[in-house]
Amino acid sequence: MADPTDKNKEDELAGTEQPFVAHLMELRNRLIYCIYGLAVAVAVLAIWPGPSGLIDLIAHPIRAHMPPDTKLIAIGVFSPFFVPMEVLFMTAVLLALPWLVYQIWMFVAPGLYSHEKRFALPLIFFGSLLAYCGIAFVQFFVLDKMFTFIQRFTPASVNATPDISSYVEAILSLYIAFAVAFQVPIVVMLLVRFELVTVEKLRSFRGYFIVVAFVVAAVLTPPDVVSQLALAVPMVLLYEIGIFGARYFARFTKPPEETADSPQQP
Numbered sequence: 001m002a003d004p005t006d007k008n009k010e011d012e013l014a015g016t017e018q019p020f021v022a023h024l025m026e027l028r029n030r031l032i033y034c035i036y037g038l039a040v041a042v043a044v045l046a047i048w049p050g051p052s053g054l055i056d057l058i059a060h061p062i063r064a065h066m067p068p069d070t071k072l073i074a075i076g077v078f079s080p081f082f083v084p085m086e087v088l089f090m091t092a093v094l095l096a097l098p099w100l101v102y103q104i105w106m107f108v109a110p111g112l113y114s115h116e117k118r119f120a121l122p123l124i125f126f127g128s129l130l131a132y133c134g135i136a137f138v139q140f141f142v143l144d145k146m147f148t149f150i151q152r153f154t155p156a157s158v159n160a161t162p163d164i165s166s167y168v169e170a171i172l173s174l175y176i177a178f179a180v181a182f183q184v185p186i187v188v189m190l191l192v193r194f195e196l197v198t199v200e201k202l203r204s205f206r207g208y209f210i211v212v213a214f215v216v217a218a219v220l221t222p223p224d225v226v227s228q229l230a231l232a233v234p235m236v237l238l239y240e241i242g243i244f245g246a247r248y249f250a251r252f253t254k255p256p257e258e259t260a261d262s263p264q265q266p
Contacts, residue, residue: 051084188242
């Protein structure tokens with residue numbers, strides 16, 4: 001006789017369908033919440049440390065390698081206003097990142113099973129944490145080493161006074177590149193969880209990923225060996241961390257029926 005707990009179990013999502021208009025209303029509400037979160041982050045950062053304080057913070061790595069009392073220059077007429085505002089908005093997006101991702105999760109959560117919801121919030125937390133770690137790694141390590149390397153090739157007859165607009169553009173691109181690259185463990189664990197690849201396959205792909213990491217670093221970073229190594233090496237280490245955590249993550253988030261049907265280990 002078949003076990004009724006296996007075949008006659010009702011789908012937990014049955015009857016939860018909503019009309020298309022209801023989905024649009026929910027999407028509108030989530031977008032409004034995202035705007036509220038961004039507005040709060042902008043207001044907080046505008047009060048402290050303020051746009052000028054944020055510029056001073058991200059300019060500190062390069063100013064440490066410039067002659068005393070030397071400042072960055074602003075070539076554009078409106079650069080002294082627009083560049084700090086750009087930095088303020090980008091910093092607000094980073095500050096509100098967990099809230100923004102949480103709103104996306106809340107929009108799709110009604111269509112997920114309970115075992116799928118189980119791993120959504122941890123991924124939001126660790127994904128945001130990894131992004132912040134990547135940005136902090138750029139700010140407090142990569143930039144200092146990169147500018148030290150560049151200064152060695154600067155002729156004595158050249159006075160390096162970078163434009164604030166080009167400097168901010170280059171630094172923000174590095175922040176984004178490292179924040180995305182530091183998501184390698186999340187991607188690896190999701191690939192294993194959805195059975196797109198196995199842990200054994202990932203281990204056998206290790207050598208190829210090292211090549212991929214250096215190619216990605218060469219594309220996303222400035223053409224200096226320091227910043228390329230600073231991105232490629234952490235990506236390889238994070239790949240190993242992802243492989244280590246993928247097996248446990250996939251086991252923890254299995255559907256209940258798969259867990260019940262799996263053979264018991266002696």
